[in-house]
Every structure is written in C-alpha cells, then in structure tokens.
Amino acid sequence: MILEAFARTDPGPVRENNEDDLLIDVEHGLFVVADGMGGHASGEVASAIAVETVQDVLLNAHDPDETRLDRQALDEDDAIRERLRYAMNQASVRIRREAIDNPVHSGMGTTLTVLLLEEETAHFGHVGDSRLYLFRNDRIKRLTRDHTVVQQEIDAGRLTPELARIVPHKNILTQSVGYHGPIEPDTSTRPVMPGDVFVLCSDGLTDPLDDEALAGICRRTPFEELAEELVQQALTNGTEDNVTVVVIRVEEL
Numbered sequence: 001m002i003l004e005a006f007a008r009t010d011p012g013p014v015r016e017n018n019e020d021d022l023l024i025d026v027e028h029g030l031f032v033v034a035d036g037m038g039g040h041a042s043g044e045v046a047s048a049i050a051v052e053t054v055q056d057v058l059l060n061a062h063d064p065d066e067t068r069l070d071r072q073a074l075d076e077d078d079a080i081r082e083r084l085r086y087a088m089n090q091a092s093v094r095i096r097r098e099a100i101d102n103p104v105h106s107g108m109g110t111t112l113t114v115l116l117l118e119e120e121t122a123h124f125g126h127v128g129d130s131r132l133y134l135f136r137n138d139r140i141k142r143l144t145r146d147h148t149v150v151q152q153e154i155d156a157g158r159l160t161p162e163l164a165r166i167v168p169h170k171n172i173l174t175q176s177v178g179y180h181g182p183i184e185p186d187t188s189t190r191p192v193m194p195g196d197v198f199v200l201c202s203d204g205l206t207d208p209l210d211d212e213a214l215a216g217i218c219r220r221t222p223f224e225e226l227a228e229e230l231v232q233q234a235l236t237n238g239t240e241d242n243v244t245v246v247v248i249r250v251e252e253l
Contacts, residue, residue: 001117001192002251003029008227009244010235012204019043020202020244021051021110028059029117031246033130035202037176038108042099046110046178049098050091054114057087077123080116081187084125088112088177088185095178109179113144113200117192120253125187127175131206133214134190135197140215145186147175165210171203196250197223204243205234213237223249 003026011018019036021044034050036043091112099105111128124132129146145151149172153159164170175183197218206214214230221229227245234243 005248006227007246020242021047031115033200036110042105042108046108053091109176125185133199135218198248200246202244204241208237
C-alpha cells in the first residue's frame with residue numbers, strides 16, 4: 001500500500017500551550033491523534049505518553065502473548081483490533097502511573113484516536129471525542145462515535161445533533177485515556193480503496209465545523225494543502241481550542 005500523509009497542529013487563539021499530540025508513520029501505516037487534558041501542562045504530558053505508548057506497543061518487539069490472547073480463537077483482524085485495545089489500555093496505565101509518581105500531574109488524561117493501515121485494510125480504535133473520518137467519492141463519513149455525555153443524550157433521543165453543537169457541556173467525556181482508569185476503546189476494521197482520504201482530528205476542528213463543512217473543504221482543497229486548510233478554517237470559524245489534523249491518502253493498494 002502506498003500512502004501520503006500531512007499534518008498540522010495549532011494552539012489556537014485562546015490557549016498558550018498546545019496539549020494535542022500526533023504521530024505520522026507512513027512506513028508502518030500508523031497514525032495517531034491525542035488531545036490532552038489537565039492543568040499545569042499535564043494535558044500535553046498525557047497526550048505525549050499516549051502517542052509514545054501506542055507506537056511502542058504496536059511497532060516494537062513486544063511479546064505477542066503479553067495480551068493474554070487465545071491466538072487460535074481470533075482471526076487476523078480480531079487479533080489486530082485486540083492489539084489496538086491493548087496498546088490503548090497500556091497508554092492509560094502509563095499515564096496513571098506518571099500521575100501517581102508526579103502528583104502535579106494528578107487528574108491528567110487524553111483522548112486517543114489510532115489508525116493502522118495495512119494490507120488493503122484500515123484498523124482503527126478510539127477513546128474520547130477526537131475523531132476519524134473517511135472522505136470517499138466526494139462524501140465524508142464519520143468512523144468514530146464520541147465518548148461524551150452529549151452523545152449519550154443524542155443516542156437516547158433527548159437531544160438533537162444540531163442542539164448538541166451548542167450546549168455548554170458538549171465536551172464532557174465519558175471515557176478518556178488515563179483519567180478514567182481502565183478503558184473500553186471502540187475498534188473497527190474496514191477495507192480501503194485507492195483515493196480514500198482519512199482525516200484524524202481533535203475536537204478543536206469539529207467544534208466550529210460540522211461534517212458537511214468538512215466535506216466541502218475536502219472537495220475543494222488539493223490534498224497536499226488539506227491539513228493546513230482544515231486548521232485555518234477552524235481558526236477562522238472561531239475555535240477556542242488546540243486544533244490538530246492528520247490527513248492520509250491511499251495512493252495505491
């Protein structure tokens with residue numbers, strides 16, 4: 001599989017520091033976005049630990065049996081998704097351990113969205129409200145579901161998606177890596193096609209831009225300028241948060 005990828009991150013107009021972190025590893029098809037939270041710069045510590053841990057567990061020579069899997073009971077896709085869940089839980093463990101060892105970081109956590117592209121297949125997992133989108137045939141599809149109180153209200157039919165964008169508690173998470181202890185990442189697998197564009201982003205992008213706005217930007221923007229343009233449009237439309245975007249295009253299978 002031949003991939004091309006670009007990234008852009010910006011602290012935004014309000015915050016002095018950038019608590020987002022990201023990874024682009026085209027060689028291994030691994031891409032990550034994490035949006036940290038916590039005072040005293042703890043958010044950026046948590047997001048950095050999460051990204052480093054996922055890269056370490058997925059790419060380095062860890063014992064495959066450390067996940068305690070019954071390998072014969074899983075097909076290859078199941079095993080990869082379980083590996084993603086294990087890596088993300090390891091990130092949670094390491095963040096909590098750092099918070100215990102350094103109480104100044106107490107209460108820190110992060111969102112985490114991971115995409116692994118290999119053998120004509122996309123494997124992905126996430127915790128929190130950073131998102132993964134697929135732009136294909138001029139249409140955009142959100143591949144992740146936010147772990148937020150607002151999303152629970154939408155699912156229960158008590159809130160419309162339109163109102164959900166303006167309620168004051170829209171960013172309260174029901175899961176995060178580190179802060180909430182053991183986590184249950186959502187994972188999935190889907191086939192990819194030449195020309196597919198994946199967009200990983202923190203909520204600094206999606207707070208001011210809805211899915212249709214994102215689709216319009218993807219349609220009219222050359223791919224090599226897409227990450228920059230998405231961030232710029234978020235800033236123009238009044239985001240108050242850090243903004244991070246990673247875009248990946250499948251050139252050939």
